[in-house]
Ligand SMILES: [Fe+2]
């Protein structure tokens with residue numbers, strides 16, 4: 140399992156460099172559409188490690204085709220310059236009747252499947268490559284339908300799933316989606332996310348995917364129990380941190396993940412060659 | 415027991431941006447908490463970025479937040495980058511008007527917040543946005559991230575020769591390069 144860190148904006152540049160230099164991570168994941176005004180060649184030279192691309196605001200379920208074509212044209216420049224390990228995006232709602240959510244919305248898996256499937260096919264066709272779609276940290280009970288939805292989506296579109304393990308933990312805590320229900324999705328996925336979550340301020344408590352705290356014990360035991368389903372050749376796991384960015388805390392979590400999964404195969408090869 | 419549908423997020427979409435609709439859900443139900451989480455983000459997006467506004471409203475912000483969100487709902491505001499500018503438009507016709515206009519720090523903070531929001535959220539090809547306001551000669555520019563080591567940048571400009579005032583309270587135009595070298599005229603805010 141290769142470990143990575145999410146790079147969303149310039150202020151964590153030095154820290155990410157240090158994570159790479161000290162070999163706490165093996166690759167870096169760019170929130171790529173934050174950097175659409177940065178020269179692709181500058182971005183390609185930014186870090187001396189493999190790169191994953193994570194799209195935040197394509198809004199491919201809501202945007203019209205010309206907007207998506209233009210977005211994809213710019214994305215393409217970065218794909219060509221960075222030769223990423225993967226390209227990923229989100230299945231979620233950014234707005235309702237033209238009005239933006241600030242806390243993004245989950246879709247209705249049972250009534251919107253066909254709509255999403257067609258949009259996924261169209262979006263992959265426009266970008267010109269396979270895209271890995273991330274699962275949502277469900278709150279309402281409809282989230283229990285997510286595993287079957289993603290399984291079917293992979294089968295019928297050839298898309299990948301960027302499986303966010305702690306999102307699945309939130310979903311388990313909030314609406315009881317069993318971890319076991321995700322087994323086939325995890326087995327079919329190569330790229331993963333993991334992060335900390337916290338509880339809502341008011342009761343009945345729900346768990347919120349905040350990316351601002353240490354990995355929770357139930358997240359770690361989920362990873363332990365499914366270790367061999369997660370780990371596979373070429374697998375990646377990005378540790379996401381968007382707030383409370385403290386180097387030592389992040390390294391402590393990365394060490395937990397390293398202990399669990401061991402040094403990535405690619406790295407072991409690397410070490411053998413240089414030894 | 416909850417009589418309103420709440421199986422999915424989608425059942426709650428309209429309430430996710432409406433304190434009024436939120437009140438229809440019993441406080442001990444998960445749906446209420448989920449809506450509350452959403453509304454808190456609108457609250458924090460406003461007051462964490464423009465904390466001066468709490469001087470007008472009092473520490474919980476509610477005397478601004480609740481009536482503004484209700485007004486925004488009637489006007490069907492898109493809640494795009496111009497979110498903060500619309501708060502100013504609302505404040506200007508509210509009982510807070512006099513105190514708002516007595517100190518330009520509120521306007522400065524609001525214009526900078528919207529410029530920053532554009533710079534972080536807009537996915538078009540433009541590099542920058544210039545925001546002008548009928549209540550000041552100053553301009554605020556938001557630049558998108560242009561280097562891997564930098565974030566977005568916000569600039570306050572006090573032009574020697576002021577631009578003509580925008581026809582509405584606010585106007586804006588965008589820049590296709592990282593240079594303020596054009597004035598194509600003001601665009602009005604879309605709702
Ligand atoms: Fe997450």
Ligand SMILES: [Fe+2]
Pocket residue numbers: 273303332333379
């Ligand atoms: Fe994630």
